[in-house]
Amino acid sequence: MEGREISQAVIRRLPRYYRYLGELLENGVERISSNDLSKKMHVTASQIRQDLNNFGGFGQQGYGYNVKYLYTEIGKILGLEEDHDMVIIGAGNLGHALANYAAFEKRGFVLKGIFDVNPTLKGMTIRGVPIHMMDELEDFVKNNDIEIGILTIPKAKAIEVANQLVSYGVKAIWNFAHTDLNLPDDVIVENVHLSESLMRLSYNISRYKEEQKKSEK
Numbered sequence: 001m002e003g004r005e006i007s008q009a010v011i012r013r014l015p016r017y018y019r020y021l022g023e024l025l026e027n028g029v030e031r032i033s034s035n036d037l038s039k040k041m042h043v044t045a046s047q048i049r050q051d052l053n054n055f056g057g058f059g060q061q062g063y064g065y066n067v068k069y070l071y072t073e074i075g076k077i078l079g080l081e082e083d084h085d086m087v088i089i090g091a092g093n094l095g096h097a098l099a100n101y102a103a104f105e106k107r108g109f110v111l112k113g114i115f116d117v118n119p120t121l122k123g124m125t126i127r128g129v130p131i132h133m134m135d136e137l138e139d140f141v142k143n144n145d146i147e148i149g150i151l152t153i154p155k156a157k158a159i160e161v162a163n164q165l166v167s168y169g170v171k172a173i174w175n176f177a178h179t180d181l182n183l184p185d186d187v188i189v190e191n192v193h194l195s196e197s198l199m200r201l202s203y204n205i206s207r208y209k210e211e212q213k214k215s216e217k
């Protein structure tokens with residue numbers, strides 16, 4: 001499997017498989033057929049077989065998938081067997097919400113520090129994690145081998161701060177600021193735009209209403 005290219009479309013679907021398989025495990029389910037998984041996930045069985053065959057076909061004819069094995073393998077593919085140390089930049093509303101979400105740690109995403117420019121926040125902690133001022137960022141990132149920088153600052157400063165993080169050795173940015181960062185190709189960026197998700201929701205609501213109107217006619 002080492003070195004094999006898996007398409008980004010498949011990678012995007014993996015966290016959902018991981019979540020469903022985790023729930024099955026919690027419920028004591030040891031194996032599942034692609035048909036049963038398909039019904040649960042509302043994905044076609046052939047899509048599931050195609051996706052999971054990318055990793056050497058963990059399923060067996062007549063047996064289905066071994067839930068624990070598949071869960072572990074997908075976890076490995078997603079890099080979840082290793083810890084990822086992170087910092088949050090911007091201890092405002094969103095920064096607080098993310099810092100307070102303890103469940104990330106269960107997946108190995110460990111929040112080491114929080115940074116802000118607002119001096120009134122200095123020395124405060126969120127869930128035991130201290131808030132530092134930005135002049136401490138360089139030493140902190142280098143000394144703690146920080147891998148992921150989470151950007152929850154206004155967009156006007158996001159590009160500058162992202163470049164700073166990268167120059168200190170951060171490998172990946174989880175970007176919540178509403179701007180594209182245009183970083184070097186070897187920096188991994190995952191943009192999260194809740195408002196885009198809401199717009200998709202809004203689109204589907206409009207479509208649903210249209211359908212309703214048509215069916216009433």
Ligand SMILES: NC(=O)c1ccc[n+]([C@@H]2O[C@H](COP(=O)([O-])OP(=O)(O)OC[C@H]3O[C@@H](n4cnc5c(N)ncnc54)[C@H](O)[C@@H]3O)[C@@H](O)[C@H]2O)c1
Nearest residue numbers: 090091092093094116117152153154155157176192193194
């Ligand atoms: N992507 C999304 O889905 C999503 C959702 C909500 C908000 N946002 C964006 O996230 C950002 C934060 O939102 P919020 O509601 O938490 O805002 P907020 O004003 O509550 O917090 C922003 C924090 O960033 C700090 N800050 C400003 N400049 C900084 C700098 N150069 N370095 C370090 N810290 C700095 C501020 O002092 C403040 O504490 C905004 O850009 C907002 O538009 C994105």
